[in-house]
Structures are given as C-alpha cells and as structure tokens.
Amino acid sequence: MANEERNLEIEKKISNIRFTKLFINGEFTDSISGKTFETVDPRTEETIAKVAEGDKEDIDLAVKAARKAFDHGSWPRLPGCERGKIMNKFADLIEENLEELATLEALDAGKVYSFEIAVDIPGIAKEVRYFAGAADKIHGRSLKLSSVFQGYTLLEPIGVVGLIIPWNFPSAMFTLKCAPALAAGCTMVVKPAEQAPLSALYLAHLAKVAGIPNGVINVVTGFGHTAGAAVASHMDIDCVSFTGSTEVGRLVMQAAATSNLKSVSLELGGKSPLMIFDDSNIEQAADLALFGSLANKGEICVCTSRVLIQEGIYDEVVKSIVEKAKKWVVGDPFDPATCQGPQVDRKQFERVLSYIDHGKREGASLLFGGKRCGEKGYYITPTIFENVTDDMIIAKEEIFGPVIGLMKFKTIEEAITKANKTSYGLAAGIVTNDLNIANRVSRSVRAGMIWINCYHNFDAGCPIGGYKLSGFGGMDHGMEALEKYLQTKAVVTPIYNSPWL
Numbered sequence: 447m448a449n450e451e452r453n454l455e456i457e458k459k460i461s462n463i464r465f466t467k468l469f470i471n472g473e474f475t476d477s478i479s480g481k482t483f484e485t486v487d488p489r490t491e492e493t494i495a496k497v498a499e500g501d502k503e504d505i506d507l508a509v510k511a512a513r514k515a516f517d518h519g520s521w522p523r524l525p526g527c528e529r530g531k532i533m534n535k536f537a538d539l540i541e542e543n544l545e546e547l548a549t550l551e552a553l554d555a556g557k558v559y560s561f562e563i564a565v566d567i568p569g570i571a572k573e574v575r576y577f578a579g580a581a582d583k584i585h586g587r588s589l590k591l592s593s594v595f596q597g598y599t600l601l602e603p604i605g606v607v608g609l610i611i612p613w614n615f616p617s618a619m620f621t622l623k624c625a626p627a628l629a630a631g632c633t634m635v636v637k638p639a640e641q642a643p644l645s646a647l648y649l650a651h652l653a654k655v656a657g658i659p660n661g662v663i664n665v666v667t668g669f670g671h672t673a674g675a676a677v678a679s680h681m682d683i684d685c686v687s688f689t690g691s692t693e694v695g696r697l698v699m700q701a702a703a704t705s706n707l708k709s710v711s712l713e714l715g716g717k718s719p720l721m722i723f724d725d726s727n728i729e730q731a732a733d734l735a736l737f738g739s740l741a742n743k744g745e746i747c748v749c750t751s752r753v754l755i756q757e758g759i760y761d762e763v764v765k766s767i768v769e770k771a772k773k774w775v776v777g778d779p780f781d782p783a784t785c786q787g788p789q790v791d792r793k794q795f796e797r798v799l800s801y802i803d804h805g806k807r808e809g810a811s812l813l814f815g816g817k818r819c820g821e822k823g824y825y826i827t828p829t830i831f832e833n834v835t836d837d838m839i840i841a842k843e844e845i846f847g848p849v850i851g852l853m854k855f856k857t858i859e860e861a862i863t864k865a866n867k868t869s870y871g872l873a874a875g876i877v878t879n880d881l882n883i884a885n886r887v888s889r890s891v892r893a894g895m896i897w898i899n900c901y902h903n904f905d906a907g908c909p910i911g912g913y914k915l916s917g918f919g920g921m922d923h924g925m926e927a928l929e930k931y932l933q934t935k936a937v938v939t940p941i942y943n944s945p946w947l
C-alpha cells in the first residue's frame with residue numbers, strides 16, 4: 447500500500463476510535479470531574495483522542511462495583527469450567543478483533559503493526575486461553591494430620607484486585623494480569639498507563655461482549671500519582687499486582703503497607719545481560735544481540751542492554767552486530783518494512799537521548815547511531831556503544847530504549863561476575879553450543895528468566911518474575927501466576943472410629 451493511501455486509512459481508523467471513557471460496572475462513563483487527557487500518536491506527535499481522566503473518586507466507584515461483583519456476583523461462584531468457557535469466548539473475540547487491537551497498539555504506543563498482527567495480539571489470545579484452561583484446575587491439598595484429625599486446603603479467590611500496568615505492551619500487560627485473576631475468580635480494577643490507554647478500554651469492551659459480568663473488570667484511565675496511587679492505597683482492594691518501574695514499585699509497596707496491608711506483587715525493571723561465548727555461531731549471536739536489545743524499540747523490561755562477548759570472537763560479533771544494525775529499519779510502525787517504531791512519548795524519547803549523551807560523555811565509543819531519526823515523531827536510531835565499563839551509567843541504569851552496550855570478557859567466571867554486577871535480576875541470555883557452559887552459567891546468574899540460544903521467548907505457560915530490584919511477590923505467566931490471586935484456607939475436622947488412626 448502506498449504511503450498516502452496508508453495514511454488515509456489510518457486517519458479513518460483514528461476517527462473511528464470508540465472507547466475513550468472509563469469502564470465501570472460494565473458501562474463506559476465520563477470521569478466524575480469530567481476531566482480528560484490527551485493520548486498522543488508518537489509517529490506524528492499529534493493527539494489521537496481525549497481520554498477520561500479518572501481520579502480517586504472514580505477508583506472508589508470502580509472498587510465498589512468490583513466489590514459488589516465479588517461479594518454477591520456470579521463470577522467467583524461459577525464452576526471453573528464455566529469461567530473458562532466465557533474466557534475462551536473473550537479469546538475468540540480478541541482474535542476476531544486482531545486488526546483493531548494491532549492498530550491501537552501501533553497508534554498509541556508506536557508498536558510495529560505487522561508484529562502486533564503476527565505475534566503480540568495472537569499471543570494475548572493464547573494467554574487468555576491458557577488461563578481459561580486453568581480455571582477448573584485450581585485445587586487445594588488433602589492433609590493427613592497427626593492425631594484424630596484430617597484436613598484440606600481450599601484455594602479461594604483473593605478478592606478485589608488492583609492491576610496497575612505500564613505502556614510498553616498495553617494489551618499484553620492487560621491480559622497478563624487479568625487472565626489469571628479472572629481464572630482465579632477475582633474481580634478487578636485495572637489502571638492502564640496514561641501513555642497508551644486505548645487498547646485496555648477496547649479489551650474491556652470485548653470482555654463484556656464475551657459475557658464477563660458487569661463489575662468483574664473495571665478500567666480506570668488516568669495518571670499514576672492520582673488514579674494509580676488511589677489503587678495502591680485503597681482500603682477495599684485485597685491485592686495489588688503492579689508492573690512498572692522500580693521507583694514506582696516502591697511507592698506502591700509503601701501505600702499498601704500504610705493502608706490495609708494488601709498483598710503486593712511487583713514486576714519491575716531490568717538490566718539484562720546477554721553472554722556470548724567463544725564457541726557461538728557468529729550470525730546467531732549477532733542476531734540475538736540485536737533482537738534482544740532493539741525489539742519493541744528497546745522498551746522491554748528484559749531487553750539485553752548489556753551484551754557481553756568473549757574476547758576470541760569479540761571483533762567478529764561486533765562487526766556483524768553493526769552490519770545488521772545498518773539494515774534495521776526505523777520508521778512508521780504501519781509500514782511492513784519497519785523493524786522499529788517511535789519511542790512511546792516525548793518524555794521517554796528525551797530520556798533515551800539523555801542516556802546516549804551520558805554514554806558519550808562517560809567515554810564509551812559510539813559505533814553506530816546515537817541520534818534522533820527524522821524531524822517528526824519520537825524515532826531514535828539503533829545505538830551501539832563499545833568499551834562500556836561496569837561503572838558507567840549506561841551499564842547500570844535501565845535505559846528502556848534502542849541502546850546496546852558492548853563489553854568484552856575473557857573467562858566464564860568473568861562473564862558470570864559481570865552479568866551479576868547489577869541491582870536488577872529479571873532475565874539473562876546465554877549464547878553457546880557448550881552444554882557445560884550453558885548449565886553452569888544459567889545456574890550462576892541471579893535472574894528470573896534465562897534464555898539459552900534464544901531471547902524474548904515468552905509463553906503463557908512459562909513463568910517470569912524478578913530477583914533483586916526486579917521485583918517479588920509472585921510470577922506472571924504459567925500456573926504460578928494464579929498464586930497471587932488466590933488465598934489458601936485450611937479446614938480441619940476430626941475423624942472418629944477410623945481403622946487407620
């Protein structure tokens with residue numbers, strides 16, 4: 447499709463955006479204050495839509511709706527298989543609305559449309575199906591107790607949950623949190639990120655069409671320090687599951703501690719290493735380094751912003767990474783040739799550019815990129831630094847942009863030491879054909895997810911969670927994700943006249 451034709455098509459889609467209001471108790475509604483905020487297209491820096499700005503009072507209404515649905519509604523009381531059936535319908539609708547969701551993600555968050563169509567949106571449908579299948583497999587244990595008693599545990603939904611999500615994968619984060627909470631039988635208030643709120647509202651609409659009862663999913667769009675803070679400190683929310691920065695994670699935990707001691711799960715930032723060993727295939731290693739750090743324009747909590755390369759193949763791998771970076775197309779996320787779209791907003795764009803300046807000032811050698819791309823939109827060239835040392839800001843802090851820091855190492859011990867030299871512990875990658883290296887390094891690196899000869903291979907069935915400043919309090923994905931939305935109750939009863947006592 448020619449550019450002009452495509453732009454007309456996109457204009458039409460923007461004018462057709464339907465859901466911009468809060469979603470409370472199954473209805474789209476204005477915020478109590480009547481205030482709105484603008485959500486901006488990072489390709490053009492122009493406003494896409496005005497979205498209702500929820501605040502504390504709106505969170506109160508949403509919590510009331512969720513509480514009523516939990517205490518008196520059908521959802522927590524349905525047999526698991528019935529919840530699963532409705533969730534599968536929700537997944538069907540996600541698949542049927544693939545293009546609409548992919549368009550919202552590209553417009554609102556600058557995500558590559560073709561990737562959304564092929565990977566992200568089908569992935570969120572799979573996530574919902576995975577937990578639809580889990581809904582009738584939530585069982586406690588039977589307990590043989592020491593005296594004339596027996597017991598069992600019940601796994602009950604924890605109650606009303608607050609789900610605070612970031613902007614880098616707006617749809618995926620929505621289902622990552624909602625799907626296990628729905629399977630567990632919880633009701634919820636979702637606070638999407640203010641930078642990219644549109645797909646959450648669209649998903650709420652699909653959930654309603656699928657038959658998820660009113661009040662089970664509520665979505666309050668708004669800012670973090672108002673609506674988000676109101677979720678974290680709410681006295682009638684039983685659990686908060688937060689994904690975002692470490693800095694805000696601390697605030698969420700403080701708010702939970704000083705309100706009703708709700709349980710807290712934090713999925714936070716990262717500074718993940720990719721370790722490339724001498725025996726690696728050069729092409730594969732360079733591909734993984736590039737994909738690991740530039741996918742989703744580096745706006746991924748697990749991205750490999752530190753690439754450690756063993757000295758024997760260092761020069762060859764670096765040459766190949768730079769060659770490949772030259773072919774990495776930055777541009778309009780709707781263009782099928784594009785590998786990387788714009789950063790999500792001006793703040794993030796300026797933040798990444800300021801890290802690039804730090805890298806230059808601190809003496810890292812810029813091999814490629816290092817500047818904005820074009821005149822309009824938040825585009826940044828893939829940026830590759832070498833001679834990066836552990837003490838540099840770009841080696842220590844999460845950049846959340848398309849910036850790769852290359853470092854050389856000699857021995858396996860040195861790779862492990864460097865990999866662990868971070869206050870984060872979310873993920874790590876290993877490239878090697880030597881099983882002994884793979885085994886040893888994967889057990890020595892303190893991170894919640896290790897990819898060997900692959901990267902960013904997320905799966906609904908594979909749990910992920912952080913070590914150290916990357917978070918705690920439960921995993922996302924996998925059956926483990928259910929745990930934070932469940933409460934264990936023990937029931938004990940005496941047994942009389944048993945021959946086995």
Ligand code: NAD
Nearest residue numbers: 611612613638639670671674675690691694713714715747
């Ligand atoms: P952020 O912490 O600024 O915001 C995340 C969410 O928290 C948003 O919805 C925001 O409105 C809300 N928020 C902000 N202030 C708040 C407050 N005081 N109280 C309650 N809520 C508040 O993060 P971001 O910039 O949206 O996302 C980027 C960060 O998220 C990065 O650090 C990234 O590593 C992290 N992240 C982690 C994972 C993971 O699985 N570990 C996944 C994706 C992103």
